[in-house]
Amino acid sequence: MNPLNHVAIIMDGNGRWGIKNKNSRNEGHKAGLITVEKIIKESIKQNIKHITLYTFSTENWKRPKQEIKYLFKLLENFLKKKIDYLHKQDIKLNIIGKKSFSNKLNFLLRFAEKKTIKNKKLQINLALNYGSKNELIYAFKKLKNKNLTMNEKNLSKFLYTKNIPDPDILIRTGNTMRLSNFLLWQIAYSEIFFEKKLWPDFNEKDFIKIINKFKKIKRNYGSI
Template identity: 45%
Template sequence: MFDRFFQQAEERSGDNDVPIDTSNVPKHIAIIMDGNGRWAKKKGLPRIAGHREGMKVIHRIVEKANDLQVKYLTLYAFSTENWKRPKTEVDFLMKLPEQFLDKELPKLKRNNVKVRIMGDESVLPVHTLRAVHKAVDETAANTGLILNFALNYGSRHEIVNMVKQIGEEIESNTLSPADINEKLLTERLLSSGLPDPDLLIRTSGEIRLSNFMLWQLAYSEFWFTNVLWPDFGEEDLEEAIRTYQQRKRRYGGI
């Protein structure tokens, strides 16, 4: 039922002749990049081939988002649950940030893109952290699109750690329960400093959040597509934005 609903919704909104309203582009787009393994399987290739192809898509989507003047782009690169995958696949995934940034960092710097990371860094390999931190440091002064990689990220893990931190501060009398409000919680999340996503995109036909930004997506618009991430192109991003622009965001009001 839901597959038919979202397919019909995309068909209704998928008029590529409709121009994008540049005054109403989502400020923050978050993407669950899904379908690399299935893309590879369909072509009789190993799963890592799908991940390698998916990495190439990131470059094109970042450039397109930048051209459209999107201010923030969050990409779900690796979840806290992805460690359950075979070690060979995990090891390959941990090398992708290094491979991507080694090639793309000069372009990101030229395009005024600022890189940041959101996730639990404590168990990430040294070579992965070295590449990401280099990109973060060398783009720190940039003022354009903020490219936020959710790497070893899980929303429940994020919230549990935030609650622990608040509990410790209350126990040490540096924080009062009366001080706890939505603003305080938002500032303690790993996404602190970023606005909540206006639009969530998920590829591959799956219709779930997969432990991604559960607090931050409370009032985001969702757009699901059957396109697998390695096949996701600039025109798909434009279609998602057109759909977003046809919706009325009421935030609980009338």
């Protein structure tokens, strides 16, 4: 049975769910946050140590300004209301990506990271303003500046995910089968599950079903 340490998730379909059910993309993002809380709780039950959530990509800046504003307000409110709860649950919050947001949001993100830095039950990595291509370019530049040998070990030292194990599983909801510039280096040997359900409809049973499938997979890593 395969050990499961890290699950990465592309939470796709919030906007489409909102249009379909509430005639509002923003309502879909709000509903998606409820699913996030469900998956966090189930991850603790399953003794998973890391989950990485694709929250806002470098490409998402192309979206309408009002939608972006709503997304960040949603995140601000989540941090204000839930950071004490996360801390009491021994959950660590870690941000991967460039923190180039409003002063208020940047402060909340730094505060959340600092407050939970010693927690060990579960580490939640929020991929915010994250793009894998940008991450790799950043790492390559660091290698060059420090005049280090170009190899996998040295490159990994400068990824945003340094000291985080590579994902065992990548889940993408929303019935879309692409990686969308997410953890391209790190998921080289991840088991990938594409889920038809939109993210707000994804639930604990769906999550457990994927986990059980993963545990039965024979993982060869290039061997027989």
